[in-house]
Amino acid sequence: MQKTVRIVIIEDDEILQHAYKQLIEDEPGFYVVNCYNSFEAAEKKLVAEDPSIVLLDIELPGISGVNAIPLVKKMLPKAHVIVLTVYELEDQIFSALANGAAGYLTKDTSSAKIIEAIYDARGGGGPMSKKIASIVIKSFQKNSDSPLSKRETEIMRMVSEGKKRNEIAEELFIELETVKTHIKNIYAKLNVNSRSDALKVLKQHRVI
């Protein structure tokens, strides 16, 4: 039993909207239930239309795509939201993913890849454009030329988890005084004088 895949498109560019619709409906088993120009337009009817895939533009008039994701997921918890965008902004990507997007495609993605992405999303995969994948991977990569020593980095990672000096000392089997010394040295190296400032600097430079 091969069920029809019900798809809703939310995209304010009418030309793109029709292009997507066309290419999806050329794929056997895929059916575009409806298209909208904004999330607000889709809002009332989404639940009744019950799509399993929502293709969502980020740059929408009114509520942005990023903010629409959690709303869509609330209405259709089982649906997969695939984000489409022209921009490749790191923060936008992470916000979209944090909000529950199943996949993230740039608009230069080929027809074949869009179809593939829908299959992927249905299979629990995480479709991403190549560029998005590389941005995501880069976000994980830590800066290897940090002024901090190994131990200092380790301590700051624990600080970033909200741990207190004595908790750090216990976990590392060293004295509280030693932790204090390390933190003093770290502050001197980073030219800061508080945990939050130190963490800010380290996160900016992707050290932790």
Added chain:
Amino acid sequence: MQKTVRIVIIEDDEILQHAYKQLIEDEPGFYVVNCYNSFEAAEKKLVAEDPSIVLLDIELPGISGVNAIPLVKKMLPKAHVIVLTVYELEDQIFSALANGAAGYLTKDTSSAKIIEAIYDARGGGGPMSKKIASIVIKSFQKNSDSPLSKRETEIMRMVSEGKKRNEIAEELFIELETVKTHIKNIYAKLNVNSRSDALKVLKQHRVI
């Protein structure tokens, strides 16, 4: 001018090692400089062999693949390390990426996809298997059913950045006393009584 792509394979399974070598050398412009069974075996000769791609198994005898990545990157800063593994362990994936892996493939990846991954890595992309991509995307997704209110979540995110109560109060334009009240309520909801315990709980449940 199409330069030959120099590739080194570090993989302890001889059968897989030969399979990879074969499939890579079938690709015009790709050349397998050498194969090793462990990082230790490769260590001395890597710099001289100067590969631009290192295919690295994670499960190696001696130094693990994860720990080998930063060492390889140190010797060959411009090389792209592509990790190959049978396991799909979240922590292992993140450690490998944090250590500088350009891509991450599972060993069930088809020959064509391995070749594609090498091209991708060279082009600055971030090749990933579908399964890896979905694990990575899931890691970004925040849990939407959290006991915390919006404001409480916001405050705990700031706590997770090492911010003090008065810094939080200033940034949110509310009184210190209000922040204290929120944090007291949060601790009650989470059944904890310290910042670090609260953060531990929230990170476990992917709230922040």
Added chain:
DNA sequence: GAAAAATACCCCTTTAGGGGGTATTTCCAT
């Protein structure tokens, strides 16, 4: 119109954080 969320204030005690030092040992690289 009731419930949940956000705001704000009072009391109190303990602990953590940050800055000033100095000193020893261990380890790595030239």
Added chain:
DNA sequence: ATGGAAATACCCCCTAAAGGGGTATTTTTC
């Protein structure tokens, strides 16, 4: 082998932050 970095540990000091006990008002939201 030796000099410098890293890691360890201790002393002093003071201020600020954290946490726990309350109560109460306003604003949102369903």
